[in-house]
Amino acid sequence: MTYQHDVFISYRRQELWTPWTRDHFKKLLKAYLQQELQIEPDIFVDERIQVGADWINALGEHLATSKVMVAIFSGDYFASDWCLHELDLMLARAQQAATGKPNYQPLVIPVVVHDGQFIPEIAKRIQPADMAKFRVAFINEATADYQEFSKAMGQLAPAIASAISKAPVFQDEWIAQYQERFDQLYQASLNNQHVEPLQFVAKRPTPPTVSPKLTF
Template identity: 30%
Template sequence: MAAESPYFFLSYARGHFDTGSHPHKWIVKFFRDLCADIAELTGSPTPGYMDKQRLEIGTRWPFELTDALATCKVLLPIFSPQYFTSDYCGKEWEIFSRRITRHPWGDDPPKVIIPVHWTPMEIEDLPEMVRHVQHRQADLPQHYQREGLYGIMRLGKYREAYKETVLHLARAIVKAAGVELTPLDESERVPPHQIPSAFTDVKAFKGGLDDR
């Protein structure tokens, strides 16, 4: 029996979270909390996928990462300044965007990219190619809108706002998953070095690349 595809693929700039004695501490907590809420809402044994490896330039992607990106229902990018200079994040965005362009949609493309703001970012801070994505949701807690996810996780006084934010995102992911985006065929799951980064222009403007 084929494994159930994950509800969401967490796309984040791994190198940005690889500092301190507990690498990924906050992003892992968010991932686990989000998975727990989605599992409660759906009963799914595979609510999400997160790769915890730091991939250097030229490193081969794990097969499970490629499969998760090729079959997941929703892309959940963690927006931060580092995200848009990450070569691999740009490749993840590009691969998922190709799936969207192939989907038989009507007047509007399916809203299957749900950004999360790690730190507060205004629309003018975002690269032009991602501004079309709905990155603000009015019914999210105001504390999240003002502080970003990292802010409400770090400050204990926002604990309830954090829980509310995670549950809201879980519900949004489950709703978006109803689109049933077509997976990539096995033959289309090419090595990432053959995929251009969607953020090439951003990296060129900023004067360099980050490995991850």
């Protein structure tokens, strides 16, 4: 097999933020990245997993066959074992590709949309794009803020295109490795357990001991 996707978007699914990622972030990225690559880019978001598929194996294959990963670091990204291990696996690939070099190959492009206190030290070496002010629930395309968001995505696209051009030679064994990792995650989740990343120490948010109360 060979690469199937130029970009894999790693993000925490949530009722309001999933549409923002799929309908706005991905759309703008695709438009600007096409100008940089001069061909239509293939961008994977999890909505592309087909109904009836083994989604665990499918997720592993889609990540393994993606050249780079755009990680949307939200406030709850690091509370998701799936997000943590998507990041972990791609960082491992970057380290492997950078053998003999002092830093990582640019295979992970972080996009910070919320407080980054849980970002692992290894990922802090990578200069992120700050999109926090553009992550607005029910964002309206007919606003000045959306135009600024569009400009910011246009500025991000060249860095992603550069990373795509530097992707290492595809290795078939990645597929089985990634599928095995995600199967471990799935089995652990059935027992309410964690599988720790290998490239960094996870800084998971601490769940509140008391339910929050809203006062009016």
